[in-house]
Amino acid sequence: MGIxxxxxxxxxxxxxxxxxxxxxIVFSQExxxxxxxxxxxxNVPKPDLKKVxxxxxxxxxxxxxxxxxxxxxxxxxxxxxxxxxxxxxxxxVIYGNDSVAExxxxxxxxxxQAGLTAACGSGAIFQSMNSTVTMNLATLFHLKxxxxxxxxxxxxxxxxxxxxxxxxxxxxQDCIVCGGAEENNMYGIASFDALQTFSTRLDDPTKASRPFxxxxxxxxxxxxxxxxxxxxxxxxxxxxxxxxAEILGWGFSxxxxxxxxxxxxxxxxxxxxxxxxxxxxxxxxxYVNAHATSTPxxxxxxxxxIAQAFGDYKVPVTSTKSLTGHEMWMAGASEIIYSMxxxxxxxxxxxxxxxNPDEVTQCINVIPETRQQHFDMFLSNSFGFxxxxxxxxxxxx
Amino acid sequence: MTRQxxxxxxxxxxxxxxEVEQSEFTPDxxxxxxxxxxxxxxxxxxxxxxxxxKITIPVEDLKKIQTFNNLYDYIEQHL
Numbered sequence: 329m330g331i332x333x334x335x336x337x338x339x340x341x342x343x344x345x346x347x348x349x350x351x352x353i354v355f356s357q358e359x360x361x362x363x364x365x366x367x368x369x370x371n372v373p374k375p376d377l378k379k380v381x382x383x384x385x386x387x388x389x390x391x392x393x394x395x396x397x398x399x400x401x402x403x404x405x406x407x408x409x410x411x412x413x414x415x416x417x418x419x420x421v422i423y424g425n426d427s428v429a430e431x432x433x434x435x436x437x438x439x440x441q442a443g444l445t446a447a448c449g450s451g452a453i454f455q456s457m458n459s460t461v462t463m464n465l466a467t468l469f470h471l472k473x474x475x476x477x478x479x480x481x482x483x484x485x486x487x488x489x490x491x492x493x494x495x496x497x498x499x500x501q502d503c504i505v506c507g508g509a510e511e512n513n514m515y516g517i518a519s520f521d522a523l524q525t526f527s528t529r530l531d532d533p534t535k536a537s538r539p540f541x542x543x544x545x546x547x548x549x550x551x552x553x554x555x556x557x558x559x560x561x562x563x564x565x566x567x568x569x570x571x572x573a574e575i576l577g578w579g580f581s582x583x584x585x586x587x588x589x590x591x592x593x594x595x596x597x598x599x600x601x602x603x604x605x606x607x608x609x610x611x612x613x614x615y616v617n618a619h620a621t622s623t624p625x626x627x628x629x630x631x632x633x634i635a636q637a638f639g640d641y642k643v644p645v646t647s648t649k650s651l652t653g654h655e656m657w658m659a660g661a662s663e664i665i666y667s668m669x670x671x672x673x674x675x676x677x678x679x680x681x682x683x684n685p686d687e688v689t690q691c692i693n694v695i696p697e698t699r700q701q702h703f704d705m706f707l708s709n710s711f712g713f714x715x716x717x718x719x720x721x722x723x724x725x
Numbered sequence: 726m727t728r729q730x731x732x733x734x735x736x737x738x739x740x741x742x743x744e745v746e747q748s749e750f751t752p753d754x755x756x757x758x759x760x761x762x763x764x765x766x767x768x769x770x771x772x773x774x775x776x777x778x779k780i781t782i783p784v785e786d787l788k789k790i791q792t793f794n795n796l797y798d799y800i801e802q803h804l
């Protein structure tokens with residue numbers, strides 16, 4: 329696993345943030361000056377790759393690809409997957425990404441200003457395609473297996489893992505670099521801010537993201553990248569890899585409904601399908617990492633879906649978006665890492681700012697304060713615009 | 726602009742754009758080899774010249790520009 333996020337750029341930092349309930353959300357004067365209704369966001373450190381990668385390589389990498397590169401370096405190192413090994417085996421890449429707004433805008437501004445297509449620069453076309461992350465990772469690490477971008481809105485990262493799980497389960501690939509990346513500049517989400525779905529709790533940005541809480545008023549955008557190396561058990565054992573966990577099941581569904589407003593039925597089917605795919609009962613799940621983004625309707629609908637799928641069993645639920653904000657295309661992958669860090673370290677990080685449930689969210693068991701707790705299986709939800717739903721179940725090993 | 730002014734400015738621009746120190750530039754050195762250019766990022770050299778000096782380099786002329794001296798000459802002749 330590897331990560332570059334607003335709550336840490338190493339697994340240790342992130343684990344500590346989760347345990348301590350340390351928020352990565354800040355006020356952005358740049359966004360305020362630019363005209364944002366909600367000028368708060370995740371504080372994701374800008375990478376400096378000048379000393380690491382050549383100019384010609386960096387020319388092809390927009391912000392999100394840089395995050396993904398750094399997360400992947402960490403993940404490969406932790407997985408003990410060396411470049412020598414990759415060079416002589418077929419390793420694939422499936423990564424979630426669903427925008428390249430800044431890179432596209434910068435190139436088009438140059439073009440229009442100069443009246444010259446060459447002004448876009450050599451890297452513009454590679455930076456401004458949705459598949460920029462997978463094309464960069466595949467060429468940087470010489471990955472010769474499946475090479476695919478999952479663009480499924482805020483479920484992209486989760487879908488990348490689900491698709492990788494299926495390919496490996498069916499014997500089509502042995503090892504895949506999976507993950508999700510999200511640009512964290514204001515251009516990527518200016519049009520999202522326009523929809524008035526972001527929190528305007530500007531007096532204390534760390535209190536703005538409050539999933540399931542009665543007084544939630546919208547999400548907080550963030551970004552970064554998260555990488556997970558997944559492989560068949562046999563492949564992992566054969567190469568002596570440190571095995572952390574098993575993807576036990578994947579559920580997915582479409583709402584076939586409103587483009588932005590989620591319903592209850594679609595997510596519920598995703599949850600139930602994941603349980604069926606994993607062959608487990610709701611009571612086997614020790615923790616649910618909710619998609620909950622801190623929007624009034626989204627959180628309510630998810631709470632109802634969780635309550636329907638889990639019945640009388642009040643499974644512990646949190647949303648790590650209370651700390652990170654909404655990492656969108658990255659979220660489905662990063663939240664697996666957050667949950668893994670909790671599972672491996674025997675705690676459930678409290679859902680920050682959950683002070684009072686409302687009449688709907690009271691139907692689930694949201695954990696407000698960090699507590700020591702052992703669990704061996706968790707479920708992670710990711711839902712996105714267009715009604716795309718993805719649910720993963722992970723088992724400790 | 727004098728030829729020396731052109732050389733100084735071009736070298737400075739190339740150093741900044743392609744992250745190669747000017748100390749590696751010699752008049753007869755191959756441009757592509759020195760600046761690590763391939764068929765893709767050659768467009769950055771074309772854009773740099775076109776945008777700085779308002780000079781359009783046709784493809785057939787590009788083939789003639791092999792060395793730093795060739796580039797200085799081309800700019801000097803077309804300014």
